[in-house]
Amino acid sequence: MLQTNVSxxxxxxxxxxxxxxxxxxxxxxxAPVIPPPAEVPLSKDALSxxxxxxxxxxxxxxxxxxxxxxxxxxxxxxxxxxxYHFKTYPICNWSGEIGPKESKGDxxxxxxxYTITPTLMNPNSKYYLSFNLGYPNAYDRSWGRTGDSVMxxxxxxxxxxxxxxxxxxxxxxxxxxxxxxxxQTSFQLQAFPFRMTDARMAQMKSHKWYGYWKTLKQGxxxxxxxxxxxxxxxxxxxYVVGLIxxxxxxxAGQCPAxxxxxxxxxxPLPEPAEMDVANGNKLKGITNPDAEPTLADINAAKQQEKAxxxxxxxxxxxxxxxxx
Numbered sequence: 001m002l003q004t005n006v007s008x009x010x011x012x013x014x015x016x017x018x019x020x021x022x023x024x025x026x027x028x029x030x031a032p033v034i035p036p037p038a039e040v041p042l043s044k045d046a047l048s049x050x051x052x053x054x055x056x057x058x059x060x061x062x063x064x065x066x067x068x069x070x071x072x073x074x075x076x077x078x079x080x081x082x083x084y085h086f087k088t089y090p091i092c093n094w095s096g097e098i099g100p101k102e103s104k105g106d107x108x109x110x111x112x113x114y115t116i117t118p119t120l121m122n123p124n125s126k127y128y129l130s131f132n133l134g135y136p137n138a139y140d141r142s143w144g145r146t147g148d149s150v151m152x153x154x155x156x157x158x159x160x161x162x163x164x165x166x167x168x169x170x171x172x173x174x175x176x177x178x179x180x181x182x183x184q185t186s187f188q189l190q191a192f193p194f195r196m197t198d199a200r201m202a203q204m205k206s207h208k209w210y211g212y213w214k215t216l217k218q219g220x221x222x223x224x225x226x227x228x229x230x231x232x233x234x235x236x237x238x239y240v241v242g243l244i245x246x247x248x249x250x251x252a253g254q255c256p257a258x259x260x261x262x263x264x265x266x267x268p269l270p271e272p273a274e275m276d277v278a279n280g281n282k283l284k285g286i287t288n289p290d291a292e293p294t295l296a297d298i299n300a301a302k303q304q305e306k307a308x309x310x311x312x313x314x315x316x317x318x319x320x321x322x323x324x
Contacts, residue, residue, distance in 0.1 A: 037123070037170055037173075038123030038129055038177070040170055040174065041174070042057055042171070042178065043171065046171055046175070049086070053076070054269065054270075055076040055084065055086065057182075058182025058183075059179065059182070060077040060083075060184045061075065061077075061175055061176050062074075062076075062083050062188055063075070063116075063172075063176070063187065063188070063189040063190070064189070064192065064223075065091070065162055065191040066192050066195055067094060067098050067194065068195075069194065070091040070282040071088050071089070071091060072088070072089045072091055072162065073087075073089075074086045074088075074089070074172060076175070081228070082226070082227035082228060082266055082268070083227050084227070084268075084271055085276075087171075087276045088275060088276070088277045088278065089164060089171075089172060089278045090277075090278065091164060091284070092164050092165050092168075092280065092293075093156055093157065093163045093282075093283045093287070094158050094162050094284055095108060095109050095158045095159055095289045095290070096108030096109055098193035098194065099208075100140075100145075101140075101150065101160065102143075104146040104148065106160070107160050107290075109161060109162055109191070110133060110147075111192060111212075112137065112139060112140070112216070112239070113189075113239060114134050114137055114188070115137070116131050116187050117185070118180050118186075121176070121177065121180070122151070122153075127154050127155035127157070128166040128169055129154055129166075129169050129170060129173040130153030130154070130169070131152055131153075131173070132150065133151065133152065133191070135148075137234070139239060141251065142234065142237040142251040142252045147160065152164065152189075154166040154168075154170070156292075157290055157292065159289070159290045162191075167280075168278055171278075188229040190216075190223070190229075193209070193216075196217040196220040196221075201213065201217060215238060216239075218239075218242070219232070219239070219241050222241055222242050225266065226265075227266045233255075235249040235253060235254065235255035236252075236253070236254060237251065237252055242261075243258035243259065243261075245257070246259060281298050281305070282301055283297055283298075283301050286301055286304065
């Protein structure tokens with residue numbers, strides 16, 4: 001009898017434990033599930049801005065980087081097949097100076113035309129989120145340039161990369177992720193030393209990289225004129241912009257024959273007049289790019305941005321004042 005009671009009691013305890021486990025699982029299942037950073041959906045604000053600008057979340061994307069201005073731009077394609085400005089993001093920090101990256105360990109962020117495929121997206125980056133630029137590309141390799149793991153990433157620390165804050169990188173990653181998920185096979189990233197206006201180029205005419213920058217400017221001008229990322233071919237150790245090769249090019253060999261595609265003039269669809277700019281700090285020149293920024297660094301960046309904004313405002317208003 002004692003054995004039977006013990007057996008009944010044991011079974012009751014097991015059933016009770018199982019019931020508690022079921023209840024616990026049910027309770028946990030109702031708790032919100034926090035996705036990993038790479039899978040965080042685009043925010044309501046981002047979706048609202050996309051809608052306001054006539055853009056679909058999965059529409060093809062195009063990215064431009066400007067070192068001197070510490071800015072990264074995201075452009076999205078609209079129904080006319082042309083690309084329109086979505087948002088400008090401040091680059092928290094980047095390494096080196098203006099000019100291309102040449103060798104591994106030179107702590108220099110690259111310049112040039114890069115193609116980012118899905119395999120270059122890194123959802124498990126130690127710098128929050130990242131995508132690899134694909135440096136060295138065929139052009140870089142034709143010149144014997146070395147290096148690897150050159151990224152656009154979060155964490156605001158750089159040893160040769162373009163470093164964003166985590167929050168801004170999450171949105172940039174989300175925008176590029178959605179485009180690739182929707183079928184864009186790759187997106188182009190153009191990395192420039194500065195905004196390549198005729199006036200700025202004239203100022204840099206004596207710089208040792210001026211000849212290289214003239215080629216980069218062809219890509220800059222092509223997009224500015226047509227709002228389509230140009231086809232980029234690499235042959236004779238140079239970039240050929242906007243032409244279609246008739247045969248497979250050899251990056252270091254003679255260029256093949258080319259066809260010039262007919263591109264109609266850009267007639268913009270209606271779009272908001274203002275350029276949207278994300279909030280963030282630019283720490284280039286304020287703190288060591290490979291060090292964690294301090295509160296003092298961030299405050300100094302804010303003061304610098306404020307001073308630059310005031311100077312720009314005064315420069316705009318002074319011709320009016322002189323006219324009076």
